[in-house]
Amino acid sequence: MTDPIGIEIRNLYKIFGANPQAHVAAVRAGMTKAELQARHGHVLGLSDINIQIAPGSIQVIMGLSGSGKSTLIRHINRLIEPTAGEIVIEGRNVVGMSKDELREFRRHRTAMVFQKFGLLPHRTVLDNAAYGLEVQGMAEAERYRTAMRWIERVGLSGFEKSYPSQLSGGMQQRVGLARALANDAPILLMDEAYSALDPLIRYDMQTVLLDLQQEVRKTIVFITHDLDEALRIGDRIALLRDGSVIQQGTAQDIVLRPADDYVANFVQHVDRGKVLKVGAVMLAQHGFDALPEASIATDASIAEALQQMAANRLQALRVQDPQGQTIGVIPFQDAINAYTGSKGEGAE
Amino acid sequence: MTSWLTSFPQLSDSLLRALQRSIDNGFRSFTRSYGDLIEGFFSPLQTLLIWFERLLLGTPWPVILLVVAGLAWGASRSLRVVIGSVLTLVLIGLFGMWADTMKTISMVLAATLLSIAIGLPLGVLMARSARVQRVVSPILDIMQTMPSFVYLIPVVMLLGIGRVPGLIAVVIYALPPMIRLTNLGIRQVDPEVLEATDAFGSSAWQKLVKAQLPLALPTIMAGINQTIMMALAMVVIASMIGVQGLGQPVLRAISNQYFTLGLFNGFAIVGIAILFDRISQAWGKRLQKHREASHD
Structure with a gap:
């Protein structure tokens, strides 16, 4: 297993058109x-x-269609050439x-998962799963062994001889x-990987x-237009x-402190009770004379x-970190305010 | 006064004659100085053709029937196609056209192989580069619309009469669909699939062999099928420049008004055309069995 590596995207610009280089300066100077x-x-x-994407984290890039998110993810493995800027991975x-x-x-x-799966229709599930290894030049027996392990891991045992067209969308994406x-690449790029799936399968x-991320610790860039999905899986989110x-x-940052009305509008329908963590809302304990008895995890x-x-x-409630240390207090009113999204001074 | 309107103003007769004569002379001297060289260049074709003919004529007819039956079964897995193919050949044999048919089949096979060998790489090149497509497309248009008798003339001047010029004439006629459909098939491959192969670091060759060609195969097979059919259609015309086979008796029938002779040989050509068509199409369909079990 390779160690996770980070990704740094610096001052990246992409202009589409006949002569993009000519307009970079103007855009840098503020042209809309x-x-x-x-x-x-x-x-x-x-x-x-x-x-900046930290090694081993899940970075969600979220936006509506036309926001440039699919363009952005294609810059990381340069399926699209940038007009200006740098993408630094392992110092290169x-x-x-x-x-x-x-x-x-x-x-x-890098390895990539696509919205419309991008499977080779003339190849079996096994040969599709082994494609990356085949391209690397790995011997057949070895690449089949590796591919079989992952086919089992994503729950497709018994389907390795099937063709993609014989599988449902959810199963095809498992192949993807x-x-x-x-490929066992440290960076996993997922371009709206789950957008074509229906909600139950998507959740699944x-x-x-x-679960996989617990084992393999990859640096995952995940594109989505679905806020619930973004909030559920993203360690960090870029809008x-x-x-x-x-x-x-x-x-937490995005739900509690939206940068502008557009973001606020976006997050207003979120189930805040589930997204917000106690740790993000709690108050410092020194403001309290007597700490409550009952406790809750941060x-x-x-x-x-x-x-x-x-x-x-x-x-x-008393808020405890994973070691059992008390690190703060969450009063009922503050919890209610956070839940409803009202900015009222809870604990006067 | 109105004569300049009714008759088109043309170049003077003497100028036209001089033009024709100079082109003719130019080509004739080209033929004289390079004819041998060009003949030498094409002589491997002669070897290939003779080898094919000897193979088909030297093999005992029951073996040929068995091989055809085996091919038909292997390609189609359908008893109907097998019986139809064998019956066609048996009837051809009974009516005394076995040897001519074998000669024609060997010519068609050689022409098809040559067309694939030239057409497949050219089609791939055309699909990869817009510039090649811009150059090759009009050439293909000319090859397909120029009456075949016209390009028989320079071929015969260069190479004389016989199998090789016949083969070249057949290939010129049968090649365009092979190139066009290879080009089309590769251009029609789903760009998202190609993007995925790129994302996994495929080289251009890996992309071609592992994705583009296999996915274009049904279209390429249609091209091969078309090429076979067009090669068969050229058999009679090619017989005018000395190609042996089913075309020769037809030619004799035309000049002597032997209705039945023409009819029999015509039917033999139709028979092997259907045979080739069914076998190659069934094969093409079986190559894409992954499409059959579509999930819905």
């Missing part, structure tokens, strides 16, 4: 997408993207790689996932991914709009805290 389109007929795909700039270097990089450092994981596949990052942070949800307080008629 609409202006660029109207005056020069070029489309601003991505504008000054800066994202992906943008500067030669053709051969890039091919080696794609073979061993097995193919990506079999999210669970598969989270994209019109090719620019408008906010990035943890799920990563429990607000909904759980409220349930516990309501059931036992408590006014506050």
Whole structure:
């Protein structure tokens, strides 16, 4: 198993059109997408993207269609050439790689899962899952053994001789996932991997991914337009709009402190009780004379805290970190305020 | 006064004659100086053709029937196709056209192999580069619309009369669908599948062999099928420049008004055309068995 590696995206720009280089300076100086389109007929795909992705974390990039999220993920393995900027992985700039270097990089450092699966229809599940290894030049017996292990791991045992067209969408995406994981690359790129699946299967596949991540610890870049999905699986989330990052942070940051009205609008329908953690809402303990008896874990949800307080008629709970140390207090009113999203001063 | 409107203003007769004569002379001297060289260049074709003919004529007819039955079964897994193919050949044999048919089949096989060998790489090149497509497309248009008698003339001037010029004429006629359909098949491969092969670091060759060609195969097979059919259609015309086989008796029947002779040989050509068509199509279909069990 390879060690996780981080990704650093620096000042990335993508302009679509006949002569993109000519307009980078203007865009850097502040020309908007609409202006660029109207005056020069070029489309601003991505504008000054800066994202640091920690090794072994799940970075969600979220936005509506047309926001540039699929364009952005394709820059990480350079399926799309940037107009300007850098992508630094293991100290090397992906943008500067030669053709051969890039091919080696794609073979061993990244694996990708696609919205429409991208499976080879003339190949069996087994041969699809083994594709990345085959391209690397691994011997047949060995690549089949590895591929079989991942086919079993994603729950497709018994289907290895089937063709993709014989499988449902959810099963096809499991093949896509097995193919990506079999590669054993430290970076996993998932381009709206679950968007084509129906909600139950999508939830199921999210669970598969989270479970797998516990074992394999990859650096995952996950594109989605579904906020619930983003909040569930993302260690960090970057919100994209019109090719620019408008906010990035943890799920808590985005729900509690939306950067602007657009984000606020986005998050207003979220089930805050489930998304928000006690640790993000609690107050410092030194403000209290007597600490409450009952306690709750810092990563429990607000909904759980409220349930516990309501059931036992408590006014506050002590918040404990995983080592059992008390690190704060969550009063009932603060929990309610966080849950409803009202900014009222809870504990006067 | 109106004569300049009714008769098109053309170049003067003497100028036209001089033009024709100079082109003719130019080509004739080209033939004289390079004819041997070109003949030498094409002589492997002669070997290939003779080898095919000897193979088909030298093999005992029951073996040929068995091989055809085996091919038909292997390609189609259908008893109907097998019986139909064998029956066609038996009837051809009974009516005394066995040897001519074998000669024709060997010519068609050689022409098809040659067309695939030239057409497949050219089609791939065309699919990979817009520039090659811009150059090759009009050439294919000319090859397909130019009456075949016209390009028989330079071929005969260069190579004389016989099997090889016949083969070249047949290939010129039968090659375009092979190139066009290979090009089309590769261009129609789902770009998302190709993006996935790129993302996993496939080289251009891996992409071609592992994704583009197999996915284009049904279309390429249609191209091979078309090429076989067109090669068969050229058999009679090629017989005018000395290609042996079923075309020769037809040619004799035309000049002597032997209705029945023409009819029999015509039916023999139709018979082997259907035979080739059914076998190659059934094979093409079996190659894409992954499409049959579609999930819905």
